[in-house]
Amino acid sequence: MKKHLWLLFLCLYSLPVFAGDANELFYALRTKVLSVKDYTADVKMKIDVTYMRIPELKGTLYFKSPDKLRLERHGGLSVFPKKNINLTLVNLIPAGQVMVLDMGYATRAGKKERILKVVPEDDQSNIVLSKIWVDEENMLALRTETTTRNDGTVIMDLEFGNYIPYALPDKVTILMDVKDYKLPKGMAMDYISENEVESKAKASKGTKGSIQITYLKYAVNTGLSDNIFKLKGRNEEEN
Amino acid sequence: MIQLLRIELYKIFKRPRTYISFGIMTAITFVIQLAMLTDGKTFIGFAMQGINEQFDIQGNILNGYLVTYIILQSLLVQIPLLVALVAGDSLTGEANLGTLRLLLTKPITRPKLVLIKFFSSFIYTVLLIIWLAIVALFFSLLLFGKGDMINLKSETFIMIMQNDVMWRYAAAFGYAVLAMTTIASLALLLSAFADNSIGPIISTMGIVVVLTILSNLQIPLFNHIKPYLFTTHTIGWKGFFDEPVPYAAIARSAMVLILYTLGFLVTTIFYFNRKDIKS
Amino acid sequence: METIIETRNLSKSFKGIKAVDGISFAIGHGDVCGFLGQNGAGKSTIMRMLLGLIYPDSGSIFINGTEFGNHRRYLLKNVGAIIERPDMYGYLSGWDNLKIFAALSDMKIPAARLHEVLEIVGLKGREKDKVKGYSQGMKQRLGIAIAMVHKPDLLILDEPTNGLDPQGIAEMRALLISLSKDHGKTILISSHLLVEIEQIATSMLIIHKGRKVVEGPVNKLLHPDDSLVEVIIRADSSAVGRLSLSQWQKYLHSTEDTVLTFKMNPGNAPALNKWLVGENIDVLEIRSKHSLEEYFLSLTNDTIIKDRAI
Numbered sequence: 054m055k056k057h058l059w060l061l062f063l064c065l066y067s068l069p070v071f072a073g074d075a076n077e078l079f080y081a082l083r084t085k086v087l088s089v090k091d092y093t094a095d096v097k098m099k100i101d102v103t104y105m106r107i108p109e110l111k112g113t114l115y116f117k118s119p120d121k122l123r124l125e126r127h128g129g130l131s132v133f134p135k136k137n138i139n140l141t142l143v144n145l146i147p148a149g150q151v152m153v154l155d156m157g158y159a160t161r162a163g164k165k166e167r168i169l170k171v172v173p174e175d176d177q178s179n180i181v182l183s184k185i186w187v188d189e190e191n192m193l194a195l196r197t198e199t200t201t202r203n204d205g206t207v208i209m210d211l212e213f214g215n216y217i218p219y220a221l222p223d224k225v226t227i228l229m230d231v232k233d234y235k236l237p238k239g240m241a242m243d244y245i246s247e248n249e250v251e252s253k254a255k256a257s258k259g260t261k262g263s264i265q266i267t268y269l270k271y272a273v274n275t276g277l278s279d280n281i282f283k284l285k286g287r288n289e290e291e292n
Numbered sequence: 293m294i295q296l297l298r299i300e301l302y303k304i305f306k307r308p309r310t311y312i313s314f315g316i317m318t319a320i321t322f323v324i325q326l327a328m329l330t331d332g333k334t335f336i337g338f339a340m341q342g343i344n345e346q347f348d349i350q351g352n353i354l355n356g357y358l359v360t361y362i363i364l365q366s367l368l369v370q371i372p373l374l375v376a377l378v379a380g381d382s383l384t385g386e387a388n389l390g391t392l393r394l395l396l397t398k399p400i401t402r403p404k405l406v407l408i409k410f411f412s413s414f415i416y417t418v419l420l421i422i423w424l425a426i427v428a429l430f431f432s433l434l435l436f437g438k439g440d441m442i443n444l445k446s447e448t449f450i451m452i453m454q455n456d457v458m459w460r461y462a463a464a465f466g467y468a469v470l471a472m473t474t475i476a477s478l479a480l481l482l483s484a485f486a487d488n489s490i491g492p493i494i495s496t497m498g499i500v501v502v503l504t505i506l507s508n509l510q511i512p513l514f515n516h517i518k519p520y521l522f523t524t525h526t527i528g529w530k531g532f533f534d535e536p537v538p539y540a541a542i543a544r545s546a547m548v549l550i551l552y553t554l555g556f557l558v559t560t561i562f563y564f565n566r567k568d569i570k571s
Numbered sequence: 572m573e574t575i576i577e578t579r580n581l582s583k584s585f586k587g588i589k590a591v592d593g594i595s596f597a598i599g600h601g602d603v604c605g606f607l608g609q610n611g612a613g614k615s616t617i618m619r620m621l622l623g624l625i626y627p628d629s630g631s632i633f634i635n636g637t638e639f640g641n642h643r644r645y646l647l648k649n650v651g652a653i654i655e656r657p658d659m660y661g662y663l664s665g666w667d668n669l670k671i672f673a674a675l676s677d678m679k680i681p682a683a684r685l686h687e688v689l690e691i692v693g694l695k696g697r698e699k700d701k702v703k704g705y706s707q708g709m710k711q712r713l714g715i716a717i718a719m720v721h722k723p724d725l726l727i728l729d730e731p732t733n734g735l736d737p738q739g740i741a742e743m744r745a746l747l748i749s750l751s752k753d754h755g756k757t758i759l760i761s762s763h764l765l766v767e768i769e770q771i772a773t774s775m776l777i778i779h780k781g782r783k784v785v786e787g788p789v790n791k792l793l794h795p796d797d798s799l800v801e802v803i804i805r806a807d808s809s810a811v812g813r814l815s816l817s818q819w820q821k822y823l824h825s826t827e828d829t830v831l832t833f834k835m836n837p838g839n840a841p842a843l844n845k846w847l848v849g850e851n852i853d854v855l856e857i858r859s860k861h862s863l864e865e866y867f868l869s870l871t872n873d874t875i876i877k878d879r880a881i
Contacts, residue, residue, distance in 0.1 A: 105347075106535040107451040123350075129454060130351035130440040234342040236446045243445050244530035244541075299671050307662055390658020394717070397622045397654070397727075398675035399647040569624040 075155035075169050078187060085192050085220045086142055091117040091277040092221065095269040098124070100132060102262035104234045107132060114266075116141055119148070121282045134229060134264065135204065142194060142211065142220070147173040147180045161186065166195055179203060191217050205230030216271050224267045231262040293408070296400065300412040304378065310416070313374040314423055320370055321427045324363045325435055328354060339444050355439030356432035357457045361533065363428040364464070368527065371468075372475040372500045373493070374420060379413035380479035380492035383564065387571035388489055396569055403561045406484070410557055413476040421469050429461060443533045450535050460537075464529035467546065471526040474549045475500060477556035484564040487571060522552045573600045574636075575725055575757045576621065581630035583616055590616045592781040593630070598759060598774065600724075603751045605772030605789070606761040607867055613781040614761045615655065618729050621759070622652050634725070648677055651723040653731050657714020661703030665694060665713050668702055669720060676721035688716040692746065707734035715746065719756075726750065728760045732767060740767060747771050769793075769863040779871045792866065795836040799824060799860040802831045802843065805853035813850055819843060829855075 098110040112126040122141060124131035156168035166186040173180055179202050186196035197209045207229045211222040304310050328335070332354045343349065383406075386392035395405065441457050443450040452460065475496065482492035503523035506514050518524045528545035531538050576598040583591040591613045598604045608614045619625040621632060623643045632639040634646045659668045669689070673680040689695045692712040702710065711731060718726055731747075732740045748771050750756045762768050768775070769789075776786040785792065800822075804810060811826050822835040822843075833843065837859040847854050 104447055105449045105451075107449075108453055108456070108535075126351065126440070128352070128437075128439055130349055130353060130442070130451065132451065133348040133350070135346055135348055231346055234346075234447065234449060236339065236342060236444050244527045244534070244545075295674060299674055302667075303660060303663070303671070306660075306667070389660065390656055391660060393619070393622075393624055393654050394652075394658065394672065395675065396624055397647060397650065397652040398672065399644045399677040400675055401644055566626070568626060569619065 075153045075167075078167065078189065079151070079153045079169050079171060079185070082185070082187060082192055082194060082220075083146055086146060086194070087118065089116075089118065089219050089221060090274050091115075092219075093272045093275060093277065094221075096124070097267040097269065098132075099265040099267075100262070101265070102231050104231075105262075114268075115277060115281050117277050117279070117282065119143060121279070123282050134227075142197070142209065142222075142225075146185070146194070146197065147171050147178060147183050149178070150174040156184070159186070161196070164188070164195075188213075193217065193220055216268075216273070219271070219273050221271055221273065222268060224265070227264045227266075229262055229264075293404070296404070296408050297411055297415075300408050301415060304412055304416060310378065313377055313420060316370070317367070317374060317420065317424055318427050320367060321363055321424070321431070324366055325359060325432060328359050328362065329435060332359070343444075343449050349442070352437055352439035353442060354436060355441065355454075356429065356434070356436040357439065357441035357452075357454065357461075359432040359436050360428045360461065361441070361443065363432065364424075364468070364529070367424065367428075369501075369504075371420070371424070371472055373497055375413070375417050375472045375476045376479040376493045376496035378416050379409075379476035380483050380496050381489045382409040382413055382480055383483040384486050384489045384492055385483075387487055387569075390571065392571055393569050402565045406480070406557070406561045406564050409483075410477060410480055410560075413480060414473050417472045417476050418469050421465050421472065424468075425461070425465050441533070445534075448534075450533065452533065452535065460532040463532045467529040467532065467542070470546055470549050470553075471528065474522055474526065474553045474556070477553045477560070481556045481560045481563075484560045484567065519548075522549060525549050574598060575600050575602075575634065576759065577633040577636075578617075578621075579631050579633075581617065581620060581632065582628050583613075583620065583625060584628055589781050591620070591627070594778065594781070594783045595630075596776050596783060596786050598757065598776075600757055601751070601755055602774045603747065603758045603760065603772050604774045604776055605768035606759055606776050606778075607765070607768065608761075608778040609871055610763075612778045612871075614778065615729055617778070618652075618654060618727055618759070618761065621727055622650065622654065623647065624654070644677070648721070649723045650725045650727060651718030651721065652727040652729075653711075653714040653718055654727075654729045656733065657710050657717070657731075659702045659710065659713065659717075661701065663702060664699050665689075665702055665705065665709075666698040668713060669698070669716055672717045673720045678721055680721060684720060684722075688720045691719075692716045693742065708736060708739035711735055711739070711743065715743075719750065724755075724757060726756055726758045726760075728758060730762055731760065732762055732764055740764065744771055765864045765867055777867065777870055784870045793863060795838070797834060797866070798837050799865055800833045800835060800837055800840050800843070801856075801858050801860055802833065802847065802854060803856040804829050804831065804847070805855060807852050810850075810852045813852075817846065817850075819846065832860075 092115075094114045094116075096112060096114045098112070100107045100110070110124070110126060110129070110132065112124045112129070112131065115121070115123045115125065120143070122133070124133065151174060152172045154170040154172070156170055158165055158167055160166070167189050169185045169187060171183045171185060180199055181202055182200045184198040185194050187193070188195050191213070193211070193213050195211055195213075197207075199207045199209070201207060207227060210226040210228075212224040213220075214223040216223070336354050337344070340349070340353070383392065386395060396402065438454050440454050441452045443452065478499065479492055479496040482495045483489075486492045486495075500523060503521045507518055507521050507524040525545035525548045528542050528549075531542040531545070574597040577596070579595050581591055581594045582589065594613075594617065606614055606618070616625060620627050621634075621639075623639065635649070637646060639646055660671070663671070666685070669685055673685060686695070689698050692715050694709060694712055694716065697705075697709065702713065705713065711734065715728075715731065718728070728747075732743050735743060744767055747758060747760065751758055751771070751773075760768065760772070772789050774786070774788050775792055777784040806829055811831070814820060814823060814831070819833065822833040822839070824832040824834040826832070840857055840859065844854055844857055
């Protein structure tokens with residue numbers, strides 16, 4: 054694996070780099086992002102995966118740095134992608150020592166953004182490579198494209214508005230790879246309707262899924278207790 | 293007609309056998325609820341394997357709504373038997389008792405008698421389903437609590453908000469009444485042909501089981517006939533737990549069931565009207 | 572006399588076997604018609620056809636002059652029936668059974684009438700008991716109550732004395748006589764107890780192997796002069812010789828050892844007895860044999876199957 058990484062580094066070094074600047078920019082960005090120790094936010098979550106039909110979920114999202122996250126739906130179910138594809142920026146920005154590559158500027162939707170490629174030096178990290186589109190003026194990550202070891206590539210688009218000082222987005226769209234899902238026929242005993250035909254057609258088209266989270270209101274750094282993250286649904290409680 | 297129907301219902305509900313059906317259904321429901329209480333998580337874990345690989349679903353998944361759905365799905369095989377127990381016995385039961393000949397020496401036409409038997413079986417079916425709604429839904433909610441409902445289809449994972457579930461159950465139970473009425477009319481038809489009670493009950497079950505297997509077999513040969521089998525449509529209640537609800541498909545299925553019911557009923561009337569009563 | 576039931580050429584086959592073969596008969600208003608035939612002769616089939624339970628292959632039935640086929644419902648309002656056994660809902664009380672079948676008679680029947688018929692059939696006080704606990708006799712009586720509760724003019728009773736003990740049979744006989752005499756009911760009754768029929772029937776219909784053998788008023792069919800009188804004597808080798816020379820010779824029907832059978836009016840028996848005693852022939856017993864039984868057996872003997880309607 055290490056051998057491959059070195060190869061990758063070799064390739065990356067051959068590109069034009071502004072290592073000093075980029076490093077500063079990344080660490081500044083990471084410091085800003087990490088300045089939020091916890092938050093509570095009212096959210097609306099929309100999951101768009103071909104085989105999933107989930108209505109818009111409303112609830113309260115609790116976050117505590119570095120990786121505690123919980124969606125409270127007041128008796129309802131919460132649906133998250135598996136833990137290692139996290140929904141917050143913190144988890145998509147590599148931690149620890151990293152190697153930052155400056156990929157220059159690009160214009161997206163009329164906005165000039167600086168692109169950084171970040172490679173964690175810890176080769177145990179689930180993140181292999183992270184590409185970050187940065188709004189230098191506001192010191193915000195507007196997009197990340199993270200290649201993970203086990204969970205494919207996760208793209209996160211962020212829109213900011215009211216919580217720029219905390220680098221907390223108003224809206225996040227996460228694009229990720231999803232695998233097919235199938236339940237043995239005998240177990241489901243489906244009622245076959247035209248929905249089935251439709252979904253089969255859709256399923257064969259692609260295996261990308263997206264999750265859109267709209268943050269309505271944040272309460273930042275209120276010193277959330279760890280207990281909040283232990284309160285889970287009835288099933289988990291019993292475990 | 294109302295008076296005759298009242299008499300018929302009086303006869304049905306004065307008979308201890310009638311309550312056995314309610315008892316059986318209650319027992320099966322409680323057994324499933326007990327199984328879910330003790331081993332539900334393993335069951336859910338197994339069913340959710342595919343989803344859990346990629347998603348983390350937290351909260352009260354095994355809630356009353358899901359348990360009710362599991363009960364309904366499991367009772368698919370039993371309810372037709374319980375309905376057949378009464379409907380299949382409605383004409384042959386009288387023949388066995390010897391009361392059919394006495395009934396028919398009264399100034400009541402045979403088509404009317406068949407209609408009364410049909411409507412009383414229908415009312416019995418309605419009451420059976422209402423009872424099912426009470427024991428399955430009410431007790432499951434009591435034991436397992438509320439929550440958003442998940443519905444695992446073979447290729448789709450559906451999640452329904454808890455405040456969006458109840459109307460679906462109301463519709464599903466309504467649809468179940470229609471489906472079971474079709475079974476009742478089949479049992480009634482067989483009851484007109486037979487001279488003993490066991491025959492129509494067993495035949496009804498036999499037909500339902502065989503056709504259900506055909507409806508579920510994934511063999512291209514049967515795909516052409518599937519839409520014409522009533523058993524393909526008896527599970528139409530599940531459509532109400534789909535998203536979006538396939539109203540057109542449900543309406544078509546309901547129409548097929550109605551046509552079958554009317555077909556069975558008209559055949560019963562026609563045949564019974566010409567039948568010599570030798571019992 | 573005005574007829575209440577009339578059939579014309581009634582025929583019915585089951586699986587190719589003729590059960591009823593072109594039977595025509597008529598029963599007058601107020602008659603108690605004894606309907607006789609061996610087991611399998613077609614009695615039940617005919618009774619079921621009269622009640623619309625079995626459809627004839629051909630022929631027609633008229634009740635009160637109206638053809639049955641299209642007016643079944645209307646005509647059955649005026650008919651009460653017991654076919655074979657009076658089976659009822661065993662899990663219900665006698666009262667419930669009576670009430671149910673009364674309600675099916677398409678007319679409003681007050682509770683007082685239910686009490687009245689229960690009184691008539693002698694079930695008062697037991698009406699709240701479940702029918703499954705009734706004896707056969709009680710069921711038969713409840714059957715009669717059900718048959719008559721709506722005051723029909725015509726009662727069709729298939730073996731109503733089946734399963735009754737001698738006292739029950741006597742009670743049933745009295746009830747039927749009363750229904751006929753006091754209430755003017757027309758009764759078509761089948762029974763294998765010929766003695767009973769003999770005692771209550773005013774007319775008779777005898778069928779054999781699906782065909783009518785005879786029908787007519789009892790007093791015409793069973794003339795007293797046709798009765799059989801059996802005399803049992805002590806063995807006397809000359810007795811038969813002396814008899815054949817006497818005026819009793821013309822009545823002598825048959826002789827067998829010590830049993831001499833005469834076909835004559837039983838009223839002549841005392842005179843015959845006197846003559847026998849005068850001839851020193853020891854008489855051990857004189858008995859009049861049931862005429863109907865003899866008559867029935869003679870008619871249903873396989874060799875005599877021809878229409879002998881009167």
